Amino acid sequence: MTELSQIDLQSLAAGHKRTWDAFVVAASPLINAVVRRALANYRLSDDDVMDAAQDVFVRLCNNDFRVLKTYDSARAGLSTWLAVVSRSAAVDFARRRRQATSPIDDVPESALAVEDRHVEKLKIPDGLLTDRQTLILKCLYDEERDVAEVAQLLKIDAQTVRSTHHKALLRLREHFKEEAP
Amino acid sequence: MSTERTPLSDRELWQSLATDRSVAPAAVSDMDFAAWLEGRLPEATAARIDAAVASDPAMRQAALELAGILGLPLPAPPPRMMVRAQALVGFEAERQVPRKSWLAGLFPAFGQGFALQRGAMAGIAVIVAAVGFMLGGGLGETYAEGKYASTQAPIIAKPFGRDTTNDLNDLFSDNT
Numbered sequence: 458m459t460e461l462s463q464i465d466l467q468s469l470a471a472g473h474k475r476t477w478d479a480f481v482v483a484a485s486p487l488i489n490a491v492v493r494r495a496l497a498n499y500r501l502s503d504d505d506v507m508d509a510a511q512d513v514f515v516r517l518c519n520n521d522f523r524v525l526k527t528y529d530s531a532r533a534g535l536s537t538w539l540a541v542v543s544r545s546a547a548v549d550f551a552r553r554r555r556q557a558t559s560p561i562d563d564v565p566e567s568a569l570a571v572e573d574r575h576v577e578k579l580k581i582p583d584g585l586l587t588d589r590q591t592l593i594l595k596c597l598y599d600e601e602r603d604v605a606e607v608a609q610l611l612k613i614d615a616q617t618v619r620s621t622h623h624k625a626l627l628r629l630r631e632h633f634k635e636e637a638p
Numbered sequence: 639m640s641t642e643r644t645p646l647s648d649r650e651l652w653q654s655l656a657t658d659r660s661v662a663p664a665a666v667s668d669m670d671f672a673a674w675l676e677g678r679l680p681e682a683t684a685a686r687i688d689a690a691v692a693s694d695p696a697m698r699q700a701a702l703e704l705a706g707i708l709g710l711p712l713p714a715p716p717p718r719m720m721v722r723a724q725a726l727v728g729f730e731a732e733r734q735v736p737r738k739s740w741l742a743g744l745f746p747a748f749g750q751g752f753a754l755q756r757g758a759m760a761g762i763a764v765i766v767a768a769v770g771f772m773l774g775g776g777l778g779e780t781y782a783e784g785k786y787a788s789t790q791a792p793i794i795a796k797p798f799g800r801d802t803t804n805d806l807n808d809l810f811s812d813n814t
Contacts, residue, residue: 477727481720489715490707507719514723533672540704541668541675548700578656588688591657595692598652602702610705612677626648629655 459483461535470522481514487536488513488543495547501554509550513543585632590625593618663690666697675704 459479468476492509501509517525528538586594589611596607604622608615646654666674666687673679674687691697 472727474727474729478724481723485715485720485723486712487707489719490712491704494703494707507716507722510715510719511722514726518726527669529669532669533676533678537676537704537708538668538672540708541672541700544700544704545668578654580656588685588692592688592692592698594652595657595698596702598649599657599695600698600702606702606706610675610701622648626651629651633651633655 461487461539464535466525466528466530466535470526472518472522477518484539485510487540491540491543492547495544496551499551499554501551505550505554509547510543512550513546516542516546579633581629582632585628586625590621590628593621594625597622658693663693666690671697671701675701675708 459482461480461483464480464483465476469480488510489506492513493506496506496509524542528535581591593607593611596602596610597604602610604615604618608618611618664686670679670683670687674684674691677684679687691701
């Protein structure tokens with residue numbers, strides 16, 4: 458079976474049938490996985506998932522392969538770019554079909570509870586944390602991901618995630634301790 | 639009773655803060671996002687994407703989802719998915735090539751616009767009509783023929799019976 462990295466992109470963008478067929482075989486597992494994962498919260502049928510995957514392929518070859526021609530192999534791997542395009546197409550498809558829903562039992566009570574008092578949160582001043590520090594803290598606390606997942610996302614090792622997190626919290630504590638009365 | 643505050647945990651501290659930025663981050667292209675996911679961007683560009691992902695929960699979810707999928711062994715897709723996708727592109731021989739007019743073949747510029755094509759066709763029709771008219775003699779010859787016909791008109795217009803009668807009368811009168 459042809460790997461995605463072995464696909465002749467010039468031939469593909471020229472619309473050669475054999476290259477397209479090889480591309481479909483190589484790309485289908487990835488597109489299928491990305492679309493299924495993206496649509497998991499939308500509770501769509503298998504046929505819908507199939508249609509969403511077909512939408513991805515249509516998007517790629519429409520208008521004389523216009524989207525495919527925007528891919529630049531010098532900047533990212535084909536599979537990563539394809540995953541990004543597939544997810545974006547799948548989310549567009551789902552929005553056209555139906556709003557995302559979550560069963561009420563799956564939502565934590567804290568998310569459903571209405572707080573009866575207004576709490577004014579302290580604002581983090583611009584420049585106190587770097588964008589990367591903010592992202593790491595958001596992934597760890599807002600998304601409730603573990604250090605290994607964040608490390609995998611940012612292509613850094615787990616120790617770097619821990620030390621960035623530690624430095625960010627030191628800065629926050631230092632800043633808000635000074636501000637506290 | 640102690641009046642000292644219990645120190646906040648890291649999570650509590652973070653959750654007690656307003657972490658959303660007032661300024662919306664710039665849009666990120668698919669290509670930039672893919673390069674960022676692979677960790678290929680220079681620091682300055684990566685920081686721009688970091689900011690966008692940090693401030694947009696949907697983008698953060700996309701990033702975490704894709705990072706989880708990429709590099710993992712993937713299950714086989716349904717065969718019907720591949721068959722349908724492969725049918726989107728046909729062989730060269732099957733493709734319908736849009737027919738160009740013979741004029742567009744001669745002059746590629748004429749193939750560009752409908753109005754130009756129609757204008758050129760009308761011009762050529764006028765030229766063909768004019769050439770045909772000239773080959774047929776044009777206005778000068780028609781006029782000459784008309785004039786010639788008018789000079790012969792009294793003879794041609796003379797009733798046949800009356801002429802013959804007059805001629806016979808003349809003949810007989812001469813003989814007598």
